[in-house]
Amino acid sequence: MHITILAFGSRGDVQPYVALGLGLQQAGHKVRLVALSQFKAFVESRGLDFYPLAVHMRDLLEGHEETRAAITTILEGGTIRQQWQAYREFKPIMERMQEDFWQASQGTQAIIFSTIGINGYHVAEKLEVPCLWALTIPIFGRTRTRPALLPPLPLGSGYNLLAHILTEQGTQQTIGRLFNSWRQSRLNLPSIPLHRWPYTQLRGRPVPMLYCYSPAVVPKPPDWSEHAHVTGYWFLDHPPDWQPPADLVDFLGSGPPPIYIGFGSLVSRGAEKAGRIVLDALRQSGHRGVIATGWGGLSQSDLPDEVFAVGSVPHDWLFPRMAAVVHHGGAGTTGAGLRAGVPSIIVPFSKDQPFWARRVKALGAGPAPIPRRRLTADRLARAIRVAVTDESIRKRAAELGETIRAEDGVGNAVRIFNQIIDGSPTSA
Numbered sequence: 001m002h003i004t005i006l007a008f009g010s011r012g013d014v015q016p017y018v019a020l021g022l023g024l025q026q027a028g029h030k031v032r033l034v035a036l037s038q039f040k041a042f043v044e045s046r047g048l049d050f051y052p053l054a055v056h057m058r059d060l061l062e063g064h065e066e067t068r069a070a071i072t073t074i075l076e077g078g079t080i081r082q083q084w085q086a087y088r089e090f091k092p093i094m095e096r097m098q099e100d101f102w103q104a105s106q107g108t109q110a111i112i113f114s115t116i117g118i119n120g121y122h123v124a125e126k127l128e129v130p131c132l133w134a135l136t137i138p139i140f141g142r143t144r145t146r147p148a149l150l151p152p153l154p155l156g157s158g159y160n161l162l163a164h165i166l167t168e169q170g171t172q173q174t175i176g177r178l179f180n181s182w183r184q185s186r187l188n189l190p191s192i193p194l195h196r197w198p199y200t201q202l203r204g205r206p207v208p209m210l211y212c213y214s215p216a217v218v219p220k221p222p223d224w225s226e227h228a229h230v231t232g233y234w235f236l237d238h239p240p241d242w243q244p245p246a247d248l249v250d251f252l253g254s255g256p257p258p259i260y261i262g263f264g265s266l267v268s269r270g271a272e273k274a275g276r277i278v279l280d281a282l283r284q285s286g287h288r289g290v291i292a293t294g295w296g297g298l299s300q301s302d303l304p305d306e307v308f309a310v311g312s313v314p315h316d317w318l319f320p321r322m323a324a325v326v327h328h329g330g331a332g333t334t335g336a337g338l339r340a341g342v343p344s345i346i347v348p349f350s351k352d353q354p355f356w357a358r359r360v361k362a363l364g365a366g367p368a369p370i371p372r373r374r375l376t377a378d379r380l381a382r383a384i385r386v387a388v389t390d391e392s393i394r395k396r397a398a399e400l401g402e403t404i405r406a407e408d409g410v411g412n413a414v415r416i417f418n419q420i421i422d423g424s425p426t427s428a
Contacts, residue, residue, distance in 0.1 A: 001421065004108040005134075006101050006117035007035045008053070011312075012332040014039055016136055016212050017114055019236040021048045023410035024417065034104040034117075045239075051104035054096050091178060098182050110421065112210075115139070121199050121207070122179060126187040131202060132417065134210045136331040137352040139167060140199065141209060141228050143221035149355040168197040208420050210413050213335060216403045217359060229416050232409025233335040238314035248290075251308040255288055257323040258308070259384055262292025262333075263347070275302075278326075280377035282307060285384040287323065315340075324387040326380070329353035329360075329369070338365060341401025343387035343394060347375055364396035 003024055007017040014035045021031040025048065033043050037052035044050050101119040105111060111131040113120025124131035133140070139148055146152065147163035172194055180191035192198045200207055206227040211218075212234040220230040252258070261278050275291075282289040289307040303309055310318075315333065319325055319340035327333045329346040334356040337344040344366040346357035357369030367386040370379050387393060 002030045002032070002107065002109045004051075004105045004111050004120075005031060005033045006104070006111065006113040006120040006123075007033060008097070008114060008117050009036075011039065011042070012330050013114070013136070014043075015236050015332060016234040017112075017134065018043055018046055018048065019234040019410050020112070020134065020212070020413055022046060022236075023234075023414045027414050027418065032104065032108070034101060046236075051100070053100045055093055094175075094178060095182070099186070102186065112417075118175075118199060119179070119182075121202065122183055122187060122189065125202055126189055128203075130421065132208045132210055132420065133199065134212060134413075136212055137355070138211060138213070138218050139352070140164075140171075141211075141221075141224055142168075143223050145221035145223065149352050151354070151358075169195075172197055208416070210416065212409055212413065213331065214338070214404050214407055214409070216400060216407075217335075217338060217363065229412075231412040231416065232407035233339065233404065234409050234413065235316065235335070235339065237316045242314065242317075244313065244317060245310075248308060248310060248313065251290075252321055255306075257321060258288035258290050259285075259324050259326060259388075260290045260292070260319065260322040261326040263328040263349070274375065277375055277377045277380060279303070279307065281380035281384065284377060284381035287384060287388070290318070290322065324366075324384060326384070328372075329356040331356060334360065335404070338363075338397070338400050339404045341398045341405075343367075343390075343397045345370070345380070345383045345387050347372055347380075363400060364393060365400050366393060366397070 003021075005017050005021055007014045014033075017033060017035075021033050025031045030049070032049040032051055034051045035043065035053065036055065040050050040052055098119050101117070102123055105120070105123045105127060108127070108129060110129055111120045111124045111127075112134050113124075113131065115135045115137060118133070120131055121133070137149065138146070142161060142164040144157035144161050147160040148167045150163045150167075153159055176192065176194045180194075183189040184191055200209075206225065209228045211220075211228065211230045212232070213230065214232050215230045218230070220228065259282065261282075263274070278289070278291060283304075291303070291307060291309050292313075293309045293311055315336035316339070319336055319342060322340070322342050324343040324345060325333075325337040325340070326345040326347065327337065329348040329352075331352060334344065334346070338360070344360050346353070346360055346366065346369040348354040348357040348369055349372045354369070354371070360366040361368055367383045367390070370383060
């Protein structure tokens with residue numbers, strides 16, 4: 001079967017879908033992955049067919065100031081009004097991506113779309129092919145157990161359910177008009193009322209939902225339907241022929257395990273300030289550090305001997321060699337940190353990151369998170385000391401890592417996909 005996977009976002013957003021694509025391809029399917037053009041070499045190096053979106057994140061960031069500001073607001077958060085204005089500025093880019101998604105899906109027999117690639121739902125409806133929604137975060141599945149990604153409040157199960165409905169409506173009110181315009185003008189499909197959340201049903205049948213995180217991290221709620229599956233993480237391990245930089249290996253071997261600090265590909269207005277805070281926190285805590293470059297304007301020449309700057313190094317190789325990992329709380333990085341079995345210190349910026357930060361703390365695998373706006377060298381140094389000296393945190397992180405490493409998220413997802421396509425009963 002030919003399967004098109006529609007993904008969008010940063011390297012961390014796309015990587016789980018590459019892992020899923022490889023699993024499907026190894027099971028005998030033919031897979032095409034659609035993502036930003038900057039990931040062409042990465043995806044094709046793994047043996048998947050690639051279709052590039054017409055936009056490149058670097059072009060967006062180097063474009064008009066209004067576009068840069070919109071992307072920053074979308075990535076880092078802001079007021080409801082700022083978010084609304086940001087999506088309006090982003091509208092022309094979304095329209096271009098809609099056409100790319102449509103063209104990339106021609107001739108396919110099934111569509112899997114990512115958390116924010118819900119254009120795929122409309123394409124599947126037009127092409128009359130089955131679709132699955134593959135999500136990296138526990139969202140868009142109503143439950144009375146927890147309040148979507150919103151902070152838990154002592155208001156009972158009604159609040160939890162309402163939070164999910166509000167999340168759906170906020171999404172639909174933001175992008176529904178854009179999708180309706182596209183449905184009518186390009187796909188020749190009727191518009192969908194803005195008060196209706198359409199994505200759980202297609203042509204009268206449930207849309208299967210695959211959640212690619214560990215049930216040990218976020219258990220499946222008892223009131224979710226049989227069409228929602230928590231599979232385990234979709235990890236993409238480093239290629240067998242990959243070799244770590246020799247100077248990094250030398251640094252790791254020259255002293256005790258360091259602290260990893262990296263904030264992904266977030267566009268931070270205060271990147272240079274954050275870089276200074278990180279260096280000061282490492283000095284105060286007395287620990288060596290490995291700092292991911294690209295967000296703080298730091299290079300090796302800026303750093304003391306006790307701190308090493310790295311570019312792109314596979315987390316599955318690097319994180320187990322750390323004493324603790326400090327990061328922004330993205331879904332993929334959180335999963336990699338937990339899998340490594342080392343304590344996590346999360347500095348959440350926005351979106352789903354505060355949710356993962358709360359989960360890590362609740363699981364006992366890390367100290368209390370430090371919201372980005374409250375990040376100081378003193379707070380970070382204190383969190384580092386707690387993470388590396390608290391035996392209960394270290395033990396719980398190690399136990400959770402062992403559990404996650406024993407899971408086969410990709411294998412579970414492939415099995416469920418095949419059962420859905422074959423019409424067999426599923427469970428996960």
